[in-house]
Amino acid sequence: MKRLLLIGDPNSIYVQNYALQLRRHFGSSINMDLFATFLSNRKPGSMPYDHIHGIIGSGHIHRKGKSIRWLRPWYLMQFLRSRRAAYDVVHVLYCIQDLMVARIALRKAAPRLILTVFGSDFYQLAEWKKRLFKPVYQSADIITSNNNIALNAIRQLFDLRPEQMTICRFGFNSLDQLERIKKTPQSVSREHLQLPHGKIIICIGYNYDSIQQHIPVLESISSNPGLLQRREDLFFLVPMTYGTEPEYRNKLKEALTRFPYPHAAIEYFLSDEENAHLRKATDILIQVQKSDSFSASTQEHMFAGNLLITGDWLPYGDLEESGIYFRKIGLPRKSGDELLYCIEHLSQEKEKCNQNADAIYKLSSWSANIPHWLELYA
Numbered sequence: 001m002k003r004l005l006l007i008g009d010p011n012s013i014y015v016q017n018y019a020l021q022l023r024r025h026f027g028s029s030i031n032m033d034l035f036a037t038f039l040s041n042r043k044p045g046s047m048p049y050d051h052i053h054g055i056i057g058s059g060h061i062h063r064k065g066k067s068i069r070w071l072r073p074w075y076l077m078q079f080l081r082s083r084r085a086a087y088d089v090v091h092v093l094y095c096i097q098d099l100m101v102a103r104i105a106l107r108k109a110a111p112r113l114i115l116t117v118f119g120s121d122f123y124q125l126a127e128w129k130k131r132l133f134k135p136v137y138q139s140a141d142i143i144t145s146n147n148n149i150a151l152n153a154i155r156q157l158f159d160l161r162p163e164q165m166t167i168c169r170f171g172f173n174s175l176d177q178l179e180r181i182k183k184t185p186q187s188v189s190r191e192h193l194q195l196p197h198g199k200i201i202i203c204i205g206y207n208y209d210s211i212q213q214h215i216p217v218l219e220s221i222s223s224n225p226g227l228l229q230r231r232e233d234l235f236f237l238v239p240m241t242y243g244t245e246p247e248y249r250n251k252l253k254e255a256l257t258r259f260p261y262p263h264a265a266i267e268y269f270l271s272d273e274e275n276a277h278l279r280k281a282t283d284i285l286i287q288v289q290k291s292d293s294f295s296a297s298t299q300e301h302m303f304a305g306n307l308l309i310t311g312d313w314l315p316y317g318d319l320e321e322s323g324i325y326f327r328k329i330g331l332p333r334k335s336g337d338e339l340l341y342c343i344e345h346l347s348q349e350k351e352k353c354n355q356n357a358d359a360i361y362k363l364s365s366w367s368a369n370i371p372h373w374l375e376l377y378a
Helices: 013-029 069-082 099-109 127-139 148-158 173-180 186-192 214-222 225-229 246-256 272-281 296-303 317-321 332-344 346-351 356-364 366-375
Strands: 002-008 030-036 051-054 089-093 112-116 142-145 165-167 200-204 234-239 263-266 284-287 307-311 327-329
Touching (some): 013 089, 013 366, 051 069, 089 099, 099 127, 112 127, 142 148, 148 317, 173 272, 173 296, 173 356, 186 272, 200 214, 214 246, 214 332, 225 332, 246 263, 272 296, 284 296, 284 332, 307 332, 307 346, 327 332, 332 346
Parallel strands (some): 002 089, 089 112, 112 142, 200 234, 234 263, 284 307, 307 327
16 A cells, blocks of 8 residues: 655646556555645545645634644644655645755655655745755655756756756647547637637736736737737637736736737636637737746636737747747747738638647646656655
């Protein structure tokens, strides 16, 4: 019986789907616990864990509907100390700052420690905090990420051994849903979501956080004379179904009142089917967020045949090496000029995207990726 402790956000679709894949593979031959780093919006019975600990309705850390997150490092430490040698593997999914004070307890809870870096947990970490994280990373047996650029940056900063580093990618269940509607005409998907026919639909970002840099993109598009001449041919979508910055969300909604193009903000949560139709209904995605690792939303758009305009600062080298086509800009304020070019050459540009679906599936389906994860527990 393999004893595994996952440490992560129970609301993360990555963590949820990963745990489901482990359960499907191991069945009852694994005892899989979760230390929840955030209050869960799912019922415990709907999750694939044997036991759930941490911030999940616990009276000592959940008071009047609000999680006392500043107490989380202490509770994580106390939990790990109470589980000394209780596990064969501790696997941290997203390297939260709590780990800085829990390094020794992590090592004593299991003989094997795995850290999975999502991207923002490393790239958005303050420089002084990175120094404090060094002992945590150095103590890990294996560190995973989904691209070589991130792994190399981590290895160099923390002076790690090459054998500690490995590529493991999360699979996306959404790819199977997109595959099921692959032959559905775009017009049907637009009808399904009540989106206009006969227009070029452009999606800007995929959540309402400021990291997406919507506002300079909107300003660049608004001030482009060539695009303004094509105003009636275009329709813009701004997904605002999730995020962590309500103040920025209000600022973005105010900016959209000045946006001189037909547009819609998507503010309700989409079902898996609706999400697939949204990707199918779109033509172009502008995604120029400040940092990213390998976002599911971006790959879903490319899998559906959409043209991606993204920042040349993002670590998408693995995509290019896999033969995936997309366009890059150096600054968000270049979005308008690039979008005009793409619209004027849309049929040729989208034809270059025809090979993207197969390449994305090989990179990001669970069938392609779960064997690499299972090797970590061997």
